[in-house]
Amino acid sequence: MKSIYFDNAATSNPKPKIVIEAVQDYLKNICASPGRGGYGLGLEAGRIIFEAREKIRHLFNGPSEENIIFTPNVTYALNFALLGILKPGDHVITTSMEHNSVIRPLRLLEKNRNVEISIVKCNKKGELDPSDIIKEIKPSTKAIVFTHASNVSGTILPVESLPEFKNHTDAFIILDAAQTAGVIDIDFEKSGLDFLGFTGHKALYGPPGTGGLVMSRRAGKAIMPTICGGTGSRSDMEFQPDFTPDKMEAGTPNTAGIAGLSAGLDFINENGVDKIHKHEMKLTKIFIDGLKQIPKVKIYGPDEIEKRVSTVSITIDDSDMGELAFRLDVEYGIMIRSGLHCSPLGHKTLGTFPEGTLRFSFGYFNTEEEVEYGLNVIKELAQE
Ligand SMILES: Cc1ncc(COP(=O)(O)O)c(C=O)c1O
Known part of the structure; x- marks a missing residue:
C-alpha cells in the first residue's frame, strides 16, 4: 500500500536531507552550549545560532538579528508577545479565525489581568474585512493580533492592510505566521509589523521544537520576559538582562533544532x-x-x-x-x-x-x- x-x-x-544532516552534525561534532564557555565548540554552537538569526532576518526582512528570538514553537512565541506586552486594562483586537495559541493566552489575560478582548467576526469562508478591525480600535487598544492564514480553511487574512491600521493606532501588530512562513513572502519592515511569530517545523522545514519571534525595535524594547534565567551574558546580575535577544532567551537553547532550522532556511533559499x-x-x-x-x-x-x-x-x-x-x-x-x-x-x-x-x-x-x-x-x- x-x-x-x-x-x-x-x-x-x-524533512530535507540537509536538515537531518545538520541536526546529526551538531549532535555528533559540536554538542556544546552556545555562548557559555570560551572554548571552540561553544563558539561553534554560538555561530550556528547567530547564522540562523541572520537567515530569519533575511527571509522576513526583519530589523536586526538582536530582535529575533528563538522559542520552542510559535505557541511560545505568541505567548511571549501577548504576555510580555499586555497589561491590566489594555484592549486587544483579534479575529474569529484564530488558533488556540492566540485565543488561549488572551483568555488567560482576560481572566488574570483584566485585558479586554474584541473578536472580529470573519465571514463563513474565514475572510476578514480589515475595516472591521479598524472599527474596534479605541484609545486603550494595545495590540492587534491575527493569523496570516487559517490552519482550518487555509484562508489568507489581509496582511496588506496592516500599514493602514497604523494610521489609526500605535497598537502593537502581531502576526501568527505559523501557516505562511516559508510559503508566502512576508516583508516585516514594509508590513509595519511589531511581532511576527513563526514555527520552525512546518513550512520552514526545521525539526519540531523550533520557532521564534521577529520583533520591531520598539517591541523589543517594550516586551517583558515571561521566562527568566541563565543567558550566558551578564552573569554578574541577579536580574534578567534588559537587551534582546538575551532578555527573551533564558536557559539552554535547542541548538540541535536550530541547526536543523538553519538548514531548512537554506533549503528554502535554494528553492525559492x-x-x-x-x-x-x-x-x-x-x-x-x-x-x-x-x-x-x-x-x-x-x-x-x-x-x-x-x-x-x-x-x-x-x-x-x-x-x-x-x-x-x-x-x-x-x-x-x-x-x-x-x-x-x-x-x-x-x-x-x-x-x-x-x-x-x-x-x-x-x-x-x-x-x-x-x-x-x-x-x-x-x-x-
Ligand atoms: C495558525 C496556527 N497558529 C499556531 C499554531 C501552533 O503551532 P506550534 O504547535 O508549532 O506552536 C499552529 C499549528 O498548527 C497554527 O496552524
Whole structure:
C-alpha cells in the first residue's frame, strides 16, 4: 500500500536531507552550549545560532538579528508577545479565525489581568474585512493580533492592510505566521509589523521544537520576559538582562533544532519561496477542482485559489470525520488530520463545530499523482 502524507499544516514531512544532516552534525561534532564557555565548540554552537538569526532576518526582512528570538514553537512565541506586552486594562483586537495559541493566552489575560478582548467576526469562508478591525480600535487598544492564514480553511487574512491600521493606532501588530512562513513572502519592515511569530517545523522545514519571534525595535524594547534565567551574558546580575535577544532567551537553547532550522532556511533559499508556493498551489488547485466533481463533498474556505494556502478542509455529508480519517490511513495509506484543529472559533465561523472537518494539507514534496490518488479515494468513500 502507498503511504501518503497530507498533513503538512501540522508539521512538514519529510524533512530535507540537509536538515537531518545538520541536526546529526551538531549532535555528533559540536554538542556544546552556545555562548557559555570560551572554548571552540561553544563558539561553534554560538555561530550556528547567530547564522540562523541572520537567515530569519533575511527571509522576513526583519530589523536586526538582536530582535529575533528563538522559542520552542510559535505557541511560545505568541505567548511571549501577548504576555510580555499586555497589561491590566489594555484592549486587544483579534479575529474569529484564530488558533488556540492566540485565543488561549488572551483568555488567560482576560481572566488574570483584566485585558479586554474584541473578536472580529470573519465571514463563513474565514475572510476578514480589515475595516472591521479598524472599527474596534479605541484609545486603550494595545495590540492587534491575527493569523496570516487559517490552519482550518487555509484562508489568507489581509496582511496588506496592516500599514493602514497604523494610521489609526500605535497598537502593537502581531502576526501568527505559523501557516505562511516559508510559503508566502512576508516583508516585516514594509508590513509595519511589531511581532511576527513563526514555527520552525512546518513550512520552514526545521525539526519540531523550533520557532521564534521577529520583533520591531520598539517591541523589543517594550516586551517583558515571561521566562527568566541563565543567558550566558551578564552573569554578574541577579536580574534578567534588559537587551534582546538575551532578555527573551533564558536557559539552554535547542541548538540541535536550530541547526536543523538553519538548514531548512537554506533549503528554502535554494528553492525559492515563490517556487515552493507555486508547486503547493498547483496541487491545491488540482485537488479543489477534483473535489468539486464529487457529490456530497463540501469544501470550506474561499473560492478563489489565490486567497488560500495549501490547506483544504472538507466534509462528506453526514459521515463521521474520525472514522473517515481512520479508514484513509488504514485502508488507503493517506495521512490527514480530522475533527477539530485547535481552533474552536475558526470552526464556529466556518460552521463546522463541533464535528470538525477532514483536513488535507499539501507540501513541497507532494506530487500530482498523490493528489489524484487522494481524489479517487475520496470519490470511492463518498459513493459508499
Ligand atoms: C495558525 C496556527 N497558529 C499556531 C499554531 C501552533 O503551532 P506550534 O504547535 O508549532 O506552536 C499552529 C499549528 O498548527 C497554527 O496552524
